[in-house]
Amino acid sequence: MKPVLYIVVPCYNEEEVLPVTSEIFLKKLDELAKKEKISENSRILFVNDGSTDSTWEIICSLAEKDSRFLGISQSRNRGHQSSLLAGLMEAKDKCNITISIDADGQDDVDAMDEMIDAYTDGCDIVYGVRSNRESDSFFKRSTAQTFYKLMNAMGAEIVYNHADYRLLSSAVLKKLEEFREVNLFLRGIIPMVGFKSTSVSYKRSERIAGKTHYSLRKMVGLAVDGITSFSIKPIQIITNLGVLISLLSFVGVIWSVVQYLRNVTVSGWASMTCIICFIGGIQLISIGILGEYIGKIYLETKQRPRYIINKKTYDDK
Ligand code: UDP
Ligand code: MG
Numbered sequence: 001m002k003p004v005l006y007i008v009v010p011c012y013n014e015e016e017v018l019p020v021t022s023e024i025f026l027k028k029l030d031e032l033a034k035k036e037k038i039s040e041n042s043r044i045l046f047v048n049d050g051s052t053d054s055t056w057e058i059i060c061s062l063a064e065k066d067s068r069f070l071g072i073s074q075s076r077n078r079g080h081q082s083s084l085l086a087g088l089m090e091a092k093d094k095c096n097i098t099i100s101i102d103a104d105g106q107d108d109v110d111a112m113d114e115m116i117d118a119y120t121d122g123c124d125i126v127y128g129v130r131s132n133r134e135s136d137s138f139f140k141r142s143t144a145q146t147f148y149k150l151m152n153a154m155g156a157e158i159v160y161n162h163a164d165y166r167l168l169s170s171a172v173l174k175k176l177e178e179f180r181e182v183n184l185f186l187r188g189i190i191p192m193v194g195f196k197s198t199s200v201s202y203k204r205s206e207r208i209a210g211k212t213h214y215s216l217r218k219m220v221g222l223a224v225d226g227i228t229s230f231s232i233k234p235i236q237i238i239t240n241l242g243v244l245i246s247l248l249s250f251v252g253v254i255w256s257v258v259q260y261l262r263n264v265t266v267s268g269w270a271s272m273t274c275i276i277c278f279i280g281g282i283q284l285i286s287i288g289i290l291g292e293y294i295g296k297i298y299l300e301t302k303q304r305p306r307y308i309i310n311k312k313t314y315d316d317k
Contacts, residue, residue, distance in 0.1 A: 003096035003119065005032070005042040007112075008087035010080055011059070011103040012049040016209040018058045021105045022046075022069065028109040029068060037116045042095070045070045046103075047087040048311075050077035056311070063313035073311040080213070081184040084164055086307035092173040099167045104207045107165040111202035115167040118198050124172050125190060125197035128165035130204040143216070147223050156230035157191045159199065171195070181229070182300050185222070188230045228292050235293065238286045245279070 007025055011018060025044050032038045048056045048071060059071035072090055074083060084100055091098045097119055101107050107128060115126040133141045151158050164186060168176070175193050191197075214222075227234065259265050 002036060002039040003116070004094070005029070005038040005116070006091035006095040006098045007042075007044045008047065008084065008091055008098050008100045009044065009103050010047045010049055010083035010087060010100075011051065011055050012077060012080070012083070012213055013051045013053045013055060014103045014210060015051075015053045015055050015058060017104050017207070018046075018055060018062075020208055021103055022058075022062050024105060024109055025101075026066065026068065028112060032112065032116065035113075037113065037120075043068050043070050045072070045087055045091055047071075047083040047090075048073040049079070049083040050074050052077075060313055069313075071311075071313040072309050075308040075310040078307055080164070081186055082307045084186060085184060086309060088168065088173055089177060089307075090309070092170060092177065095170060097167055097169050098173065099165075101165050102163075104210065106204050106207055107163075108202040108205070111165070111200050112167075114200040118200065119167055119169060122196060123167075123198045124169040124195035125193075126167040127159045127162045127197065127199035129159065129162045129199045129201045131161075131201040132203055133161075143219060147219070147226075150223065151188075151226055154227045154231045154233045156188050156226055158187050158226070159191065162187065162199065165202075166190070169195075180303075182302070182304060182306055183225060183229050183296055184306060185226045185229050188226055224292065228296055232293070234289045238289060241282065241286075245282070 007029065009021075009025070014021075022044070029038075029042055029044060033040055033042060046059045046062075046069070048059055050073070056071070056073055059069070059073075062069040063071050072086065074086060088098055088100065097116070099112055099115060101109070111128050115128070118126045133144070136144070148158065148160050152160075168190070172190075172193055172195050175195075176189065179189050179193070181189075256265075
């Protein structure tokens with residue numbers, strides 16, 4: 001039996017690109033159906049992330065024009081990860097496989113053929129891994145590289161150069177639903193779900209139009225979230241640092257007592273100030289890191305909804 005595919009596309013203020021990329025997605029869906037790789041009942045599901053421009057209106061008119069376009073809308077902007085999850089959970093019971101892709105045309109739709117072939121061969125997760133980074137600015141490239149290195153050093157298992165372009169089977173989606181955490185970082189959670197997985201590489205191009213919604217602040221936020229959601233290594237580093245500094249201080253104490261007994265103590269303002277500044281800095285950073293974790297616990301205990309859908313272009317019945 002041919003699998004039913006849902007292409008899940010989170011969209012935030014994408015009025016400039018959506019008219020173009022929606023055509024690209026539809027053409028791909030058609031082509032895949034013609035090649036008999038997917039069922040005729042496959043759909044493209046847009047998730048509007050509380051856009052402030054005409055993105056939702058565009059989605060509605062697309063849905064009116066062609067029944068293969070579907071749309072749901074979040075009640076406000078909740079971020080890329082939240083919208084993606086909303087789309088995946090919406091699609092979970094309606095299809096056999098989902099492929100999540102950005103709305104801006106950066107991810108090459110032709111990689112979908114290979115993804116679906118891998119699924120047919122028995123894989124439940126297929127990661128889209130970008131083979132190049134020339135389309136990125138030097139800044140984006142180096143910050144992204146640092147991000148992956150830091151994440152892996154901190155013990156969060158993420159696939160190198162893989163963003164959120166991936167195929168998931170409905171079996172994986174059903175298990176993913178059981179991961180109840182409010183702080184979301186799909187790239188870290190999906191490898192934890194397990195199942196047979198593989199990756200296909202593709203060339204990532206530049207945005208067709210508009211500009212990125214990931215500012216440096218959002219990227220750093222994502223990195224901190226990723227690390228603190230998946231690893232307690234930073235806390236262990238603090239402990240180790242504490243032990244090291246205590247040992248050094250112990251030596252320092254013995255040294256100062258010896259100096260005192262030898263009667264050679266002089267006023268050591270500079271050395272004192274340096275030590276106080278150094279220890280003070282480390283203490284503040286450590287408290288900050290602990291605070292990150294406590295904040296996470298605080299947010300998790302509230303169990304607030306992870307996404308809120310208030311509009312759909314279709315009736316659920
Ligand atoms: N996006 C979203 N909510 C946000 C920010 C982004 O749904 O708050 C969507 C956006 O419309 C796009 C995808 O997430 O489809 C990736 O965002 P973007 O292209 O701006 O990031 P970049 O590719 O530059 O990392
Ligand atoms: Mg993009």
